[in-house]
Amino acid sequence: MLRNPTFVEESILRKVPRWRDYLEAKLGFRNHWYPAKLSRELDEGAVAKVTICGENILLRRIDGQVRAIRDRCLHRGVPLSHKIECYTKDTITCWYHGFTYRWDDGALCDILASPDSRAIGRASLRTYPVEEAKGLIFLFIGDDGIAPAPFSEDVPPTFLDDDLALEGDSYVVASNWRVGAENGFDGLHVYIHRDSPLVPDTDRSLPIGHTAQSGDVEVIEAEGRPKGIYDSFANHHVLWDGAIGGEIVVKGVRSSRTDGSATRTTAASLWLPGVLRVDDFPDQDRYQFEWYVPIDEDHHYYVIMIGRRVSSEEEARAHREEFWARWKPVSLDGFNNQDIEARLALETFYRNDDAWLSEMLIEGDAPIVKWRELCHAHNRGVQSPENLR
Numbered sequence: 517m518l519r520n521p522t523f524v525e526e527s528i529l530r531k532v533p534r535w536r537d538y539l540e541a542k543l544g545f546r547n548h549w550y551p552a553k554l555s556r557e558l559d560e561g562a563v564a565k566v567t568i569c570g571e572n573i574l575l576r577r578i579d580g581q582v583r584a585i586r587d588r589c590l591h592r593g594v595p596l597s598h599k600i601e602c603y604t605k606d607t608i609t610c611w612y613h614g615f616t617y618r619w620d621d622g623a624l625c626d627i628l629a630s631p632d633s634r635a636i637g638r639a640s641l642r643t644y645p646v647e648e649a650k651g652l653i654f655l656f657i658g659d660d661g662i663a664p665a666p667f668s669e670d671v672p673p674t675f676l677d678d679d680l681a682l683e684g685d686s687y688v689v690a691s692n693w694r695v696g697a698e699n700g701f702d703g704l705h706v707y708i709h710r711d712s713p714l715v716p717d718t719d720r721s722l723p724i725g726h727t728a729q730s731g732d733v734e735v736i737e738a739e740g741r742p743k744g745i746y747d748s749f750a751n752h753h754v755l756w757d758g759a760i761g762g763e764i765v766v767k768g769v770r771s772s773r774t775d776g777s778a779t780r781t782t783a784a785s786l787w788l789p790g791v792l793r794v795d796d797f798p799d800q801d802r803y804q805f806e807w808y809v810p811i812d813e814d815h816h817y818y819v820i821m822i823g824r825r826v827s828s829e830e831e832a833r834a835h836r837e838e839f840w841a842r843w844k845p846v847s848l849d850g851f852n853n854q855d856i857e858a859r860l861a862l863e864t865f866y867r868n869d870d871a872w873l874s875e876m877l878i879e880g881d882a883p884i885v886k887w888r889e890l891c892h893a894h895n896r897g898v899q900s901p902e903n904l905r
């Protein structure tokens with residue numbers, strides 16, 4: 517059962533002046549680009565419903581190009597998705613009284629039950645700018661009349677590189693998007709992954725923790741570029757053994773590789789509006805990208821894409837095959853499932869707005885606080901329940 521989106525109380529927001537917008541953004545940030553679906557999931561002519569930042573949206577692929585309109589009839593407000601009726605390639609008709617809209621500009625172009633109405637040609641449904649890249653369909657969730665921000669500023673560096681082949685999959689997770697982002701970026705939480713099948717599969721090292729000092733993370737906030745926090749694990753103190761009272765009780769895993777190759781993840785970076793890049797993961801020479809797209813207050817769309825640089829179509833095909841044969845079962849379902857488990861547990865605490873004031877963060881959590889501050893400083897607007905009315 518979904519909750520109605522609610523505002524965060526002013527008395528709570530006032531207590532975190534340096535990351536107030538982040539605390540307020542339980543539905544995410546407006547005027548940003550978000551992945552809505554994997555390209556392979558939307559065939560020519562197909563219609564799909566998605567919800568991003570609480571906004572219900574319909575997608576259709578027409579002559580290869582994806583169009584996006586609001587899923588709410590102008591007449592009496594019913595969702596068009598309740599019963600999809602597309603009588604022509606370029607239009608969608610409301611199942612209730614036949615209001616008919618064009619996919620490309622949302623214009624009300626006919627009313628089947630009232631063809632002489634003066635409303636025809638005078639109103640339009642909201643449409644959303646679309647970009648499709650690297651196997652993902654992105655939408656710009658923006659304010660009316662505002663030109664979309666450059667797409668390349670809302671994806672991590674390297675993601676759009678021509679030689680990067682990508683393949684991935686997606687999940688819906690029952691936690692707020694911020695809980696997802698912080699879990700992915702958390703340098704201490706490697707602790708939960710020590711029994712993952714990925715560790716023996718790749719013969720990688722897995723320490724007990726990476727303890728960043730706050731000065732070690734780089735804040736990237738230059739104008740006209742993606743905004744993010746870059747955390748280079750190579751600079752960190754790495755902890756291999758967990759001890760209680762001086763006695764070792766948990767051991768990290770050390771790689772037995774002897775070929776000199778990188779044996780552990782080298783860096784993680786988290787970018788607005790909520791996308792992680794992990795370098796040399798799930799194995800060396802790969803990048804993992806993870807989006808935590810707000811669906812509503814209590815759910816996020818978790819998209820994982822694994823990239824590798826390739827120099828031919830053959831290598832790209834081999835990368836895609838490796839994704840399905842190896843990374844999907846061993847890494848997504850055998851490593852990131854541990855992250856999903858952690859987020860579900862976190863959600864029981866953080867779903868209360870005032871919980872964000874009673875957490876007890878420690879030194880190694882400094883990168884997470886920098887992330888919150890970055891979001892506050894550089895978001896292009898907080899999504900509010902009012903925008904959904």
Ligand code: FES
Nearest residue numbers: 589591592610613
């Ligand atoms: S509610 Fe859609 S046509 Fe009447």
Ligand SMILES: [Fe+2]
Nearest residue numbers: 699700705855
């Ligand atoms: Fe993790």
